Amino acid sequence: xxxxxxxxxxxxxxxxxxxxxxxxxxxxxxxxxxxxxxxxxxxxxxxxxxxxxxxxxxxxxxxxxxxxxxxxxxxxxxxxxxxxxxxxxxxxxxxxxxxxxxxxxxxxxxxxxxxxxxxxxxxxxxxxxxxxxxxxxxxxxxxxxxxxxxxxxxxxxxxxxxxxxxxxxxxxxxxxxxxxxxxxxxxxxxxxxxxxxxxxxxxxxxxxxxxxxxxxxxxxxxxxxxxxxxxxxxxxxxxxxxxxxxxxxxxxxxxxxxxxxxxxxxxxxxxxxxxxxxxxxxxxxxxxxxxxxxxxxxxxxxxxxxxxxxxxxxxxxxxxxxxxxx
Amino acid sequence: xxxxxxxxxxxxxxxxxxxxxxxxxxxxxxxxxxxxxxxxxxxxxxxxxxxxxxxxxxxxxxxxxxxxxxxxxxxxxxxxxxxxxxxxxxxxxxxxxxxxxxxxxxxxxxxxxxxxxxxxxxxxxxxxxxxxxxxxxxxxxxxxxxxxxxxxxxxxxxxxxxxxxxxxxxxxxxxxxxxxxxxxxxxxxxxxxxxxxxxxxxxxxxxxxxxxxxxxxxxxxxxxxxxxxxxxxxxxxxxxxxxxxxxxxxxxxxxxxxxxxxxxxxxxxxxxxxxxxxxxxxxxxxxxxxxxxxxxxx
Numbered sequence: 001x002x003x004x005x006x007x008x009x010x011x012x013x014x015x016x017x018x019x020x021x022x023x024x025x026x027x028x029x030x031x032x033x034x035x036x037x038x039x040x041x042x043x044x045x046x047x048x049x050x051x052x053x054x055x056x057x058x059x060x061x062x063x064x065x066x067x068x069x070x071x072x073x074x075x076x077x078x079x080x081x082x083x084x085x086x087x088x089x090x091x092x093x094x095x096x097x098x099x100x101x102x103x104x105x106x107x108x109x110x111x112x113x114x115x116x117x118x119x120x121x122x123x124x125x126x127x128x129x130x131x132x133x134x135x136x137x138x139x140x141x142x143x144x145x146x147x148x149x150x151x152x153x154x155x156x157x158x159x160x161x162x163x164x165x166x167x168x169x170x171x172x173x174x175x176x177x178x179x180x181x182x183x184x185x186x187x188x189x190x191x192x193x194x195x196x197x198x199x200x201x202x203x204x205x206x207x208x209x210x211x212x213x214x215x216x217x218x219x220x221x222x223x224x225x226x227x228x229x230x231x232x233x234x235x236x237x238x239x240x241x242x243x244x245x246x247x248x249x250x251x252x253x254x255x256x257x258x259x260x261x262x263x264x265x266x267x268x269x270x271x272x273x274x275x276x277x278x279x280x281x282x283x284x285x286x287x288x289x290x291x292x293x294x295x296x297x298x299x300x301x302x303x304x305x306x307x308x309x310x311x312x313x314x315x316x317x318x319x320x321x322x323x324x325x326x
Numbered sequence: 327x328x329x330x331x332x333x334x335x336x337x338x339x340x341x342x343x344x345x346x347x348x349x350x351x352x353x354x355x356x357x358x359x360x361x362x363x364x365x366x367x368x369x370x371x372x373x374x375x376x377x378x379x380x381x382x383x384x385x386x387x388x389x390x391x392x393x394x395x396x397x398x399x400x401x402x403x404x405x406x407x408x409x410x411x412x413x414x415x416x417x418x419x420x421x422x423x424x425x426x427x428x429x430x431x432x433x434x435x436x437x438x439x440x441x442x443x444x445x446x447x448x449x450x451x452x453x454x455x456x457x458x459x460x461x462x463x464x465x466x467x468x469x470x471x472x473x474x475x476x477x478x479x480x481x482x483x484x485x486x487x488x489x490x491x492x493x494x495x496x497x498x499x500x501x502x503x504x505x506x507x508x509x510x511x512x513x514x515x516x517x518x519x520x521x522x523x524x525x526x527x528x529x530x531x532x533x534x535x536x537x538x539x540x541x542x543x544x545x546x547x548x549x550x551x552x553x554x555x556x557x558x559x560x561x562x563x564x565x566x567x568x569x570x571x572x573x574x575x576x577x578x579x580x581x582x583x584x585x586x587x588x589x590x591x592x593x594x595x596x597x598x599x600x601x602x603x604x605x606x607x608x609x610x611x612x613x614x615x616x617x618x619x620x621x622x623x624x
Binding site: 035036038039042043046047049050051053054055056057058059060061062064065068075124127128130132133134137138140141142143144145147148149150151152155156157158159160162165166167170171175197200203204208209211212253257260261263264267268279280283284286287288294297298301302304305308309312313316320 | 347350351353354357358359361362364365367368371379383384385426427429430432433434437443445446447448449450451452454455456457458459460461462463464465466467469491492494495496498499502521526527528531552555556557558559562563574575577578581588591592594595596598599602603606607610613614617618
């Protein structure tokens with residue numbers, strides 16, 4: 001069922017290419033009537049070249065992922081591609097000890113991000129949106145982790161978590177043999193340790209999005225609410241928060257995507273060893289790892305694609321429907 | 327309450343200092359310091375000689391703070407080379423992304439209203455996909471494309487060109503969306519008049535529309551530079567020779583080979599972060615506005 005919806009969008013995307021590369025028939029409205037032949041060629045190139053590049057490298061490869069998911073292929077010559085139907089998915093769902101933990105970890109990743117750093121980012125944004133001294137300085141501090149690459153973030157947090165030399169174990173005295181707390185190696189701990197680092201980054205990101213949203217809240221609404229005798233919390237809950245709805249949608253989508261894309265931090269920490277498996281890591285291990293199973297890796301990618309399209313498509317449809325109205 | 331007084335008295339620039347405000351500042355200072363703590367800890371570790379930290383432990387009062395770890399990390403791992411790699415990838419990628427996405431945005435915002443939404447939908451949806459969805463076929467495609475004489479590897483795989491192309495294809499989605507929204511705000515008469523005067527489409531784009539988009543382009547350029555500089559995933563998969571990696575991805579190899587102790591790792595990681603920090607501090611406003619340009623629209 002869901003694979004059908006998946007296939008629709010990329011196919012539709014693909015058929016758009018010829019329409020764009022020959023705008024001659026289509027540019028009837030707008031400035032179209034005044035165009036010379038040379039202008040039309042220029043326009044065709046201007047719209048066509050970027051579209052072809054994008055469609056070939058992003059959408060055709062996404063389609064190829066879907067197609068390859070139903071095959072086995074060793075990557076040597078096209079002759080060796082064999083159709084196996086749902087075999088890859090069967091094996092994935094029933095026979096891969098890493099798959100369900102990975103799904104679970106991706107879900108946990110999302111739940112943690114939406115429950116901890118997102119509300120915290122909103123809270124900080126609300127505080128910093130008050131006319132407060134040094135607001136910019138605070139903003140810079142909270143936003144700094146978003147600017148630094150995730151790879152660097154991974155290394156910085158390893159200095160905090162290292163069992164021998166790290167900040168935490170040094171402070172609580174767990175850096176002696178026999179007392180070790182292995183934040184990175186222990187499969188019961190490492191996901192949470194990484195999630196602290198991920199949340200550290202996500203908070204600043206959410207804060208900036210909410211700050212932008214709050215700038216759009218009509219100040220007279222707040223005044224009216226204050227005149228009616230509402231306290232700060234009541235004003236926020238009944239007046240400000242409802243008007244932040246568009247921002248909340250963006251935040252939700254961004255958080256889902258971030259949870260699905262999660263890769264760099266885990267790769268730097270422990271390459272997705274036990275306890276930190278993620279779908280993105282499994283896909284990648286099937287490419288650069290020892291066992292290069294193309295069809296199988298694609299099947300995991302398809303799972304990832306389906307989940308992301310379930311979120312992306314309704315969001316974009318809603319967004320663009322609104323645009324059309326304006 | 328406090329918001330009420332603040333906004334209800336617009337004549338006064340700042341509300342009088344109240345206990346609630348002081349409490350808020352205290353909270354924000356503590357939280358901000360906590361937020362900076364991991365980075366400051368890395369700076370602290372990087373400034374201390376390894377010999378001292380092995381004997382005294384990492385949580386201890388420093389006898390000596392030096393920049394030796396930074397110079398060692400920089401020289402031993404030949405970081406200049408990897409910064410060069412990044413430059414070779416990021417500069418063309420940012421420029422090409424801006425050029426291509428502004429052309430698409432120009433087309434959809436000025437000429438074709440029916441295709442407009444659909445085209446933008448394709449670009450934006452593509453930009454939101456997790457990279458891992460497309461990486462397996464992309465990796466195979468890059469291995470299949472032979473470019474003898476054009477790239478050092480003779481293929482798209484393991485080449486700067488390959489990375490530039492995927493960055494451009496992936497990022498142009500977001501940029502086209504932002505720029506087309508921006509261009510639609512420009513008055514239509516502007517280009518209409520130029521067209522009536524016989525200006526070519528290219529002149530309209532290059533001499534009328536583009537100069538007006540400077541603020542949006544500056545914001546996007548800042549954002550793209552940092553994103554592409556920070557990219558880790560594409561290079562890890564699409565580059566096989568360690569020598570060819572851009573700095574962010576090279577960090578992973580270097581940390582095992584050259585950065586043998588935590589102090590050196592800290593110094594190496596911080597050195598890698600410096601260019602992004604410089605760009606961020608110099609162009610903070612552009613960066614933030616670029617990030618929220620796309621988001622607030624939604």
